[in-house]
Amino acid sequence: MAVLETEESLLAPLNAMSPEALFAWAKEHHGDRAGIITSFQDTGCVMIDIMSKVAPGMRIITIDTLRLHDETYAFMAEMERRYGPVERFTPDPARLRKMVAQHGEFLFFDSKAKQEYCCSIRKTEPNQRALETLDVWFTGLRRDHSEFRTTTPKATFVDRQGHRVLKIAPLVDWDKAQVDAYIAEHQLPENPLYSQGYTSIGCAICSTPTLPHEDKRAGRWRWFNNLEGDDAKECGIHIGGSGI
Numbered sequence: 503m504a505v506l507e508t509e510e511s512l513l514a515p516l517n518a519m520s521p522e523a524l525f526a527w528a529k530e531h532h533g534d535r536a537g538i539i540t541s542f543q544d545t546g547c548v549m550i551d552i553m554s555k556v557a558p559g560m561r562i563i564t565i566d567t568l569r570l571h572d573e574t575y576a577f578m579a580e581m582e583r584r585y586g587p588v589e590r591f592t593p594d595p596a597r598l599r600k601m602v603a604q605h606g607e608f609l610f611f612d613s614k615a616k617q618e619y620c621c622s623i624r625k626t627e628p629n630q631r632a633l634e635t636l637d638v639w640f641t642g643l644r645r646d647h648s649e650f651r652t653t654t655p656k657a658t659f660v661d662r663q664g665h666r667v668l669k670i671a672p673l674v675d676w677d678k679a680q681v682d683a684y685i686a687e688h689q690l691p692e693n694p695l696y697s698q699g700y701t702s703i704g705c706a707i708c709s710t711p712t713l714p715h716e717d718k719r720a721g722r723w724r725w726f727n728n729l730e731g732d733d734a735k736e737c738g739i740h741i742g743g744s745g746i
């Protein structure tokens with residue numbers, strides 16, 4: 503495994519690379535310490551398809567909150583049949599039991615703080631465990647996802663609880679039309695929730711369909727729509743400055 507001793511000097515060339523070159527570079531230099539963490543939304547599926555052509559065998563990781571839609575679980579199985587095994591990181595059972603015993607299964611309706619607590623148990627902590635296994639984290643963030651993500655860099659180093667990782671969003675500068683065109687050209691499958699009006703897919707109940715004029719993440723936690731703050735639609739996984 504290469505050591506990330508050259509860190510900052512790496513960023514300029516990485517930020518100029520194509521998605522294909524980034525995957526090939528990561529596989530060559532970091533092997534099994536590089537991986538895609540995805541919830542199998544449209545950009546994630548494009549990333550996986552590109553990776554399968556230029557860096558086959560790279561790890562595909564998902565955070566299973568145990569509260570995803572049935573359609574997402576079925577779609578995940580379809581992607582696994584097509585691209586190979588998916589590593590699932592799930593909530594810590596003891597922490598999950600404690601949270602549900604204290605606050606109930608639907609605590610996220612009560613307050614923003616309880617929603618963030620639920621996300622920390624079901625998403626952020628499992629994501630942290632996944633990150634501990636990686637030096638290079640590929641993510642499907644795009645700048646057109648929301649106002650909060652408009653400054654997201656393609657490649658940057660982030661610290662997560664003392665673990666430093668190179669975070670790469672290879673399609674950060676693609677827009678929805680480019681993603682859709684790739685999916686059509688390469689005949690990729692899509693989560694059927696998109697055809698039901700979803701533009702951002704997470705947990706059942708907490709993500710809902712959006713209207714054409716709305717921000718792509720507007721369907722998240724709709725009962726908090728009056729909250730101030732441009733990170734109100736983020737779950738914590740990608741909070742750490744500059745939408746990364």
Ligand code: SF4
Pocket residue numbers: 567569610617618620621622624625704705708737
């Ligand atoms: S999106 Fe909702 S159910 Fe999922 S982890 Fe966050 S608060 Fe909990």
